Structure formats: C-alpha cells, structure tokens
Amino acid sequence: MGINQVNRDIPTKYADQYGVYDGEFTNVKPFEAATKHVQPVKPNETKLLASIHDAIVKTGLKDGMTISFHHHFREGDFVMNMVLDEIAKMGIKDLSIAPSSIANVHAPLIDHIKNGVVTNITSSGLRDKVGAAISSGIMANPVVIRSHGGRARAIASGDIHIDVAFLGAPSADAYGNINGTKGKATCGSLGYAMVDAKYADQVVAVTDTLVPYPNTPISIPQTDVDYVVQVDAIGDPDGIAKGATRFTKNPKELLIAEYAAKVITASSYFKNGFSFQTGSGGAALAVSRFMRQAMIDQDVKASFALGGITNAMVELQKEGLVDKLIDVQDFDHPSAVSLADNPDHYEIDANMYASPLSKGAVINQLDVAILSALEVDTDFNVNVITGSDGVLRGASGGHSDTSAACKMSMVVAPIVRGRIPTIVDEVTTVVTPGASVDVIVTELGIAINPNRPDLIKMFKSLKVPQFTIEELRDKAYAITGVPAKIHYGDQVVALIEYRDGHLIDVVKNV
Amino acid sequence: MTNKQSATAGTTESSDIMITLKPNQQGIQVELESNVKKQFGEHITALITDILQRLAITNVKVEAVDKGALDCTIKARTIAAAYRLRGESDYEWEAINSWND
Numbered sequence: 083m084g085i086n087q088v089n090r091d092i093p094t095k096y097a098d099q100y101g102v103y104d105g106e107f108t109n110v111k112p113f114e115a116a117t118k119h120v121q122p123v124k125p126n127e128t129k130l131l132a133s134i135h136d137a138i139v140k141t142g143l144k145d146g147m148t149i150s151f152h153h154h155f156r157e158g159d160f161v162m163n164m165v166l167d168e169i170a171k172m173g174i175k176d177l178s179i180a181p182s183s184i185a186n187v188h189a190p191l192i193d194h195i196k197n198g199v200v201t202n203i204t205s206s207g208l209r210d211k212v213g214a215a216i217s218s219g220i221m222a223n224p225v226v227i228r229s230h231g232g233r234a235r236a237i238a239s240g241d242i243h244i245d246v247a248f249l250g251a252p253s254a255d256a257y258g259n260i261n262g263t264k265g266k267a268t269c270g271s272l273g274y275a276m277v278d279a280k281y282a283d284q285v286v287a288v289t290d291t292l293v294p295y296p297n298t299p300i301s302i303p304q305t306d307v308d309y310v311v312q313v314d315a316i317g318d319p320d321g322i323a324k325g326a327t328r329f330t331k332n333p334k335e336l337l338i339a340e341y342a343a344k345v346i347t348a349s350s351y352f353k354n355g356f357s358f359q360t361g362s363g364g365a366a367l368a369v370s371r372f373m374r375q376a377m378i379d380q381d382v383k384a385s386f387a388l389g390g391i392t393n394a395m396v397e398l399q400k401e402g403l404v405d406k407l408i409d410v411q412d413f414d415h416p417s418a419v420s421l422a423d424n425p426d427h428y429e430i431d432a433n434m435y436a437s438p439l440s441k442g443a444v445i446n447q448l449d450v451a452i453l454s455a456l457e458v459d460t461d462f463n464v465n466v467i468t469g470s471d472g473v474l475r476g477a478s479g480g481h482s483d484t485s486a487a488c489k490m491s492m493v494v495a496p497i498v499r500g501r502i503p504t505i506v507d508e509v510t511t512v513v514t515p516g517a518s519v520d521v522i523v524t525e526l527g528i529a530i531n532p533n534r535p536d537l538i539k540m541f542k543s544l545k546v547p548q549f550t551i552e553e554l555r556d557k558a559y560a561i562t563g564v565p566a567k568i569h570y571g572d573q574v575v576a577l578i579e580y581r582d583g584h585l586i587d588v589v590k591n592v
Numbered sequence: 593m594t595n596k597q598s599a600t601a602g603t604t605e606s607s608d609i610m611i612t613l614k615p616n617q618q619g620i621q622v623e624l625e626s627n628v629k630k631q632f633g634e635h636i637t638a639l640i641t642d643i644l645q646r647l648a649i650t651n652v653k654v655e656a657v658d659k660g661a662l663d664c665t666i667k668a669r670t671i672a673a674a675y676r677l678r679g680e681s682d683y684e685w686e687a688i689n690s691w692n693d
Binding site for chain 1: 607628629630631633634635660662663
C-alpha cells in the first residue's frame, strides 16, 4: 500500500505501476514524446471507404488493440455505439477503449463489457448507467479516470497508445480534412479529438456530411487521417447541448453566483486583461452575468475566456467585454456558431488547453477558474467523480487541471443537495487535491483555503459572509445529519489519475 | 378512534418522503426506499420508528419512499400518516413540539 499526499491508500499493485500523488508539479519533468506508425498515402490512392465495417477491416483492427473516440457530441453521440456494435459483430474482443469521455447515451457499452469486447477503459467520466455498472464490478480491470489535461499528457507521453481513432466529423472531405462547425451535427471545437488525430497510428473520420475537397476551416488535417467513412448520422444536435443550462432562476444558485462574482471583482486579478473560465453548471453560468455588470460598471475587459465555451461567454464577447474565446469544447449550439463566424473565437486542442507536460498550457495563463463540485472536504479536496453513495457518476473533466494552474480557483456549490451534504469531513473520492483549491463559495458564504493567506488578506473587508471550511461543514451537517460511511467491496473498479499520471485515489466496488 | 386499513402522507417529490402505514402483526416494520439509503438509511428507519413509538403505534408496516427528505420533513410526514391511520385530526402540538428539545 502507499498512502499518498492526500492521505488516500493506494493498493500496492497500482501504486507500483502508476506512482502515487506527491504534489501538484513534482512530476512535471522533461520527457520524450510518443511516436506513431505512419502509412503514407500515394497520389493515386483514395481514403473513402463504404462503411464502418470496411474501415475496421482496412485498419486491421484486432483483439487487444486500443481505439479512441471523442465526446464532443456529448449526449448526442452516435459514433461510439455504432463502431462498437460493428466491432462486436465482427467478433473482435479484448479491446481497450480511450474515449475522451463517456455519456449516458453510451449505455450499450455495458453489454460490450459483459461480452468481452471491451476489457479496458480510460475516460474522463462515467455517467449514470455505465457508472453504476462499473461500480458494481463488471470489469476485471479498473477504469482509468483521467482529466482532460491528463488524457492529453497520457497520449503525448505514450501512456495511452491509440491504434485506431474513430473520430466523428461534423464535416469532412474525402481526403480527411475535418471541422466541427459545418455539417448536420455541429459540435464546434474538436479540441479533444485533435490530440487523438495527432498521435494515433490510424485515424478513421466518420462523417454524415461529406463535402467537396478541400473542406475548410481545417481542424484536423488530411495529413493525420487515414480513412473517411460516410454514415447516415453521427450525432443528434439536441443531445450535444443537453444539460447546458439557461440562466438559472434558482435563488440559491443566484446567491452563490453573486457571492462568487463579488469575490472575483474584489480580487487583485480583476483588472483590464484578466482571464477566466467557468463551468457549465447553473451557478457557474450565472457568475458571468454578475461579473458582466461589474465589468461594465468598472470598465474592466477580459483578455480571454477559456473553456468549455457556453453562450454566456459568447454574449460577453459580443458585447466587447471579452477579447478572445479560447475553445477546447462547446457546450451549446450558439458557441459552435460563434466558433465558425468569429475570428476571435479560437479552437485549441486539449494539449494546449491543459496538459501538464506541454510547453505551457493555456490554463497556465488563466487568472480565475469557477468550477463545480459534488463534494468538498475540510482539506479542500474536491470530488467530481463519485456520488456520496460511492457510485461512479461524474467526470474529472478539466477540474484538477485548471485548479492547479490558474491563479485563483473557486468552487461554487450549494451547502447541501437534498439530504446530501456538499461540504464534508472527507470526500468520497479525491479528484482535485486541496492544494489546488483556493475559495469555496456556497449560498451561506465562502471559505478561503488557509494555504492562501494572501487571499484571506485580500478579502478581509469583502462583504460576503466568511467561514472556515470546518464551519461550513458543520452548517451542512446541522441540516443533513452526519452521513454514515459507505461500505465498499474489495475490488478496485476505478483508478483516479492525477493530471501527471500518478494516482490520487482509487474507487472500489459498491 | 377508528383505525383505517392504510394511511399515506407526503409525496415522491425531491426532498420529500412518502410514508404509507398499514396494519402489521409483529411490531413496527419499516421498508425504506431512499436515494440516500447508504448514508442515512439506518438513521431514517430509526427516526420513523421513534416517532411511531412516541405516538404509541406499535404494530404497523411502514412503506417509506424517500427522496432525500430532511429529518423535520420525515417527522412531519410520519406524524401526519399516523394521525390519518387513526382517523384523528386533533394534533397534540405541545407534545409533538417537545420532541424537538
């Protein structure tokens, strides 16, 4: 066993294989980038194939290989199910899959696991049905949960070697030039997919909108693509924006957002040229509305907003309050439209967004990040992956990446959700270490991490109720009672990698 | 006092609990369905049992469908269901209030 720096017990087998978390930047060291096998294409050759089946045959996909997908279609994705169904039909087994994330729509994956088609998974997240199935222990090998920056690092360093990437392409030409802004199911940025395209041995573009050569703008270039397949539909546009919220009317969320905006605007970071990132939750989205007013009142403009782009950010830019949008993923349709139309809305890949081993990610330039949480504990550790019942249901996302790199990371969350306390003694699972988390904002008030005395001083006269994190926990427990400990089994069902690849926690079956 | 066959209080809305009481031969038997069962199941079962005992109900089957209700809600719904089961509406507020001390 190895107790890591956030006091989590990592079983020896995995501690030896991955190493254990020992600090935010301890393992940011020089490395040799991964290489890939390239099959050059000659002038007389074509890339267009008739079906997914033909692409699987052409790529020579066989038992034991690693394939990848992107999750830019979010709950509207058809590609992963379509490809895995065909692979299963062809009798290929024992595959490792490395999608950038997994959504509810991917529930058919459960059968592919049970049938031995998929035996290893790495992903940012696992949602309801798939998460519950994995938590029940249906896989012999634990799922490896990686942050968005951690996945980019793992691919660039060779920890994940992708044999074949099946990349849903909102539009593509027959020679493999892809973008996400034209076509039937436009998802906007293809930031996560761009990394796969760059490092996979073989790349199959799966599109429902085949356009004349050359397709521009080029997000993923022909030089990274081996084959192009046309299908009827790659995704449901409504599903892409599912879960993306409108401006909340929930008074609790509005109060949290108001407090968060007060913290930001009272900070020394709030000046001309500042930068920020917000999540897509109700409170996080509402923060930008409150910030907007302060920006107008005080004549402060942001140099860039990063994300996870939502319409709220697009509107701020249209108003001239934000110079540039730096976009690894879009959460709604207006953001995808903006990426297509607006030259100051710029698409980047996940490596540039958040990799700890890139030559400087954009998050390193970020002032303020507003993030959500399922749980925060009195060490400021954050859980975004398991419910309070211990079941896998969330996603690591960019949480640990942005928290570590930005100048002030804020977690916005209600003090309780129904009967579930958000501020607790010990989070169910650590995804982001407390060392990275600076301010917790709840509807009752804020708690500042004691390891940031500069912020405590900065907010001394701030007109927002301030508590210690222990006081916030007590307030939560006073409402809900103290939750009983969860009884886990002995099987490790998920490994939680820190962004540097070392293990920050494990999840056991429940 | 006219005992009914069964009585219900509450809803299955979020943060509520629906308590259904039915006659039972062997003491108080609680069947709890809850989205926070792992963390609060034992507590909720004990709380419902305690309230029923305070109301001198000793033989009853409780079907509780909990959607994350807080203790105050669980108490209120249990009391309401118990009074309905007995066909009573003359609440002993002072006694009930004293349980919070």
